[in-house]
Amino acid sequence: MSGHIAVIGAGLVGAGWAIVFARSGHEVRVFDASETIRERLPSHFRASLEAMATYDLITDVDMVLRRITVCCSVSDAVVGADYVQESVVERVDLKREVCAEIDCYLGPLSLVGSSTSGLPASSFTEGCANRERFVVAHPVNPPHLVPVVEIVPAPWTNDTTVQKTRDLMQSVGQAPVVVTREIPGFILNRLQGALLDEAWWLFDQGYATAEDIDKTVKYGLGLRWAFMGPFETIDLNAPTGIDDYARRLGPMYVELAEGRPPAGPWSDDAVRRATEERRAALPADQIDARRAWRDNRLMALVASQRKLVP
Amino acid sequence: MSGHIAVIGAGLVGAGWAIVFARSGHEVRVFDASETIRERLPSHFRASLEAMATYDLITDVDMVLRRITVCCSVSDAVVGADYVQESVVERVDLKREVCAEIDCYLGPLSLVGSSTSGLPASSFTEGCANRERFVVAHPVNPPHLVPVVEIVPAPWTNDTTVQKTRDLMQSVGQAPVVVTREIPGFILNRLQGALLDEAWWLFDQGYATAEDIDKTVKYGLGLRWAFMGPFETIDLNAPTGIDDYARRLGPMYVELAEGRPPAGPWSDDAVRRATEERRAALPADQIDARRAWRDNRLMALVASQRKLVP
Structure with a gap:
């Protein structure tokens, strides 16, 4: 991958994702709609990474921190990203709105994984122009400590998206599993x-x-x-x-x-x-x-x- | 407890039980009906204990080994025992027969726990004279590595038996759980x-x-x-x-x-x-x-x- 990774929505799950990608060498751009959350992120990242360092799960806290940029808009985070991890609050209307916005700024080969723990991708990606490149990539909280990621395609998600998302997750040290088609609750x-x-x-x-x-x-x-x-x-x-x-x-x-x-x-x-x-x-x-x-x-x-x- | 602990039936489960009790300081007398198994026990115990020592789960292999005696009959093992752990093969007719024999040699305050993973105690202890002192004490294999023990009374098991078996298991480093009444599969x-x-x-x-x-x-x-x-x-x-x-x-x-x-x-x-x-x-x-x-x-x-x- 030549570009960076975008994380949209930076509650506990999104913030954990930023750490996952940054610790394995990726440049990460994070956006959250809440200014309060955005302001809190740097100290939150530092505290999480320092805790991980005490367990030898990470060596250089500052190097990882330098790879993460907090952005002020979805477009700032998404433009030029190879992969976007959507982690906004679990509401279908909100997911639909945010995915539509991500869709506008998505590069021609870029992929989008959603952290949803229960909503099928088909319920919020149908209207996207690039809907074949949207997939569920459901982690367990917190993703930087629990490695499993469930990859669940919508009916229109193409195989390349499933395979590449799986490969990306594997390459950053997560444990991807592929759920072949949508089912409530996934696996x-x-x-x-x-x-x-x-x-x-x-x-x-x-x-x-x-x-x-x-x-x-x-x-x-x-x-x-x-x-x-x-x-x-x-x-x-x-x-x-x-x-x-x-x-x-x-x-x-x-x-x-x-x-x-x-x-x-x-x-x-x-x-x-x-x-x-x-x-x-x-x-x-x-x-x-x-x-x-x-x-x-x-x-x-x-x-x-x-x-x-x- | 002033007496020793008896283990009747020394396949993988029974042999594991002998280690559980011996490592926590109890004298253990083990019997198995198979001479082949009896002859193999000393080297099996040594191998298991030496493996545990490499993980710092035990310090003095020889001291633990000295606490275990392999006996040639049920009576040799059971007479004078404070507690008997029955671990014979999972067949109700065999459990019934062995429990009847244990019952003959049981001291006036001694208790019997059965390792059965599925048979309710009521299906093989009804005819015992001391049936109020028989209870299920179901371990997970191997009991010297996985600590949980399900304690499940028959309708005639008295509360003291449940409580004392629980206390014994706790005192030897197992993790006893009490199932209040019989149910297929326990918990x-x-x-x-x-x-x-x-x-x-x-x-x-x-x-x-x-x-x-x-x-x-x-x-x-x-x-x-x-x-x-x-x-x-x-x-x-x-x-x-x-x-x-x-x-x-x-x-x-x-x-x-x-x-x-x-x-x-x-x-x-x-x-x-x-x-x-x-x-x-x-x-x-x-x-x-x-x-x-x-x-x-x-x-x-x-x-x-x-x-x-x-």
Whole structure:
């Protein structure tokens, strides 16, 4: 790539994206409609990068900082960009408006990835002149610490856009996955939702506390899923592999699925009780501090995994 | 506790249990009905402990080894034990037979935990004279690396047994969770099953490759679930906590759940295609080596997490 990368919308997600691209050597131009956010960005970038440096996730904070420019308009950021990461607030009307503006300034070969976590690209890119070069590139927050990116084409997104966005994400150290066509929740939130629904139901029925359900994941399932996916996990959990596992344990999983309740909202009573339990474990005025703990744990985890055989 | 701990059945799970108890200072007496297994145990224990020592998970291999005695009968192992961990093969008739024998030699205050991953304790302890002191204590394989233990009472298990088993597990460095009453799959496999069913369906419908679904977990969801459970994760993912998250994102999860297919077996075609994909990524003759990799990664992960704020 000869040009720079533009990031439009610089809340937590957009700011994380700017770090992702800048740390891997790209020049980044960032725009946010809020002047308050724009003014806060330089100190925010410095704080994030200095935290990463303490975990050896980055070496030269100043060099990375110098690659990021905060711009005062969409056009300043987008003109000349090879790739644009759209990260504005999750509202379809706003996404449509911002994508239309990006579309006006887009170079003839430039691509646009949207950070949307749930809106299909088809709901906000249909009117774009270059709509075949718009795609969803959904990260997990914060993108500079959690590498997965879901790449999801609209029906009119062309294959080159999918492939090049995937290659770009790979080249900047993210972990791109391709979702072949649009589906609500993409892959990540569908998997999370399936587990959450079961967790809420078990809690609601009184089988275990929220704390014990959390422990079952963090001291059990999550320890394997942190470096293997669910398929590799079961592939290694039967003598001759995944088909062997399906033969041995498939019938048990059918029985468990048959015991599951039909789709429906999490019960109000369960939400109320889980909130009580969580606020007893973590008072409201300590949530922010716990988020900082989470980010530190993520940095430590990512840093330790980098040293290991994938 | 004044007496020792007995482990009955010494396949991978039972052998792992012997290490769990011995490393935390308990005298352990192990029995397996197979003479071949009994003869192999000392070298197996040494190899496991030496691997753990390389990750600083244990300091004195010989001291731990000296605490483990391989016995030649159930009675030799069980007489005088404060706690018995039953880990024989997952067959209800065999569990019933072995539990009846353990029951004969059980001290007046001694407890029995079963490693069963799916059989309810009520299906194999009903006839025991001391059945109120039998409970499920289900580990994840291998128990000396993955700390979670699901404690699940039969209807006749008394509260003291649940509480004392939980305390014992906590004291030996495991992570006990209490499932308040019997349910197929307990907590862990129900959560795993919910996610697996969704993963299989997405794969079957061609939304993503098995590799990309695995990446979505290991580079996304699993990085958080390795140190937070699903409830803590969402509690930190909305400005004011879990109830705020439920309000904001509950409707999305209802939509995702409504799109899920009804319960049923994983499709034969999906299993066939996933097997092809897995065997292309990991040939059959490399599965054993990959299991060793998995155990090394688990040791590295557990060792790195021990140094961090929980």
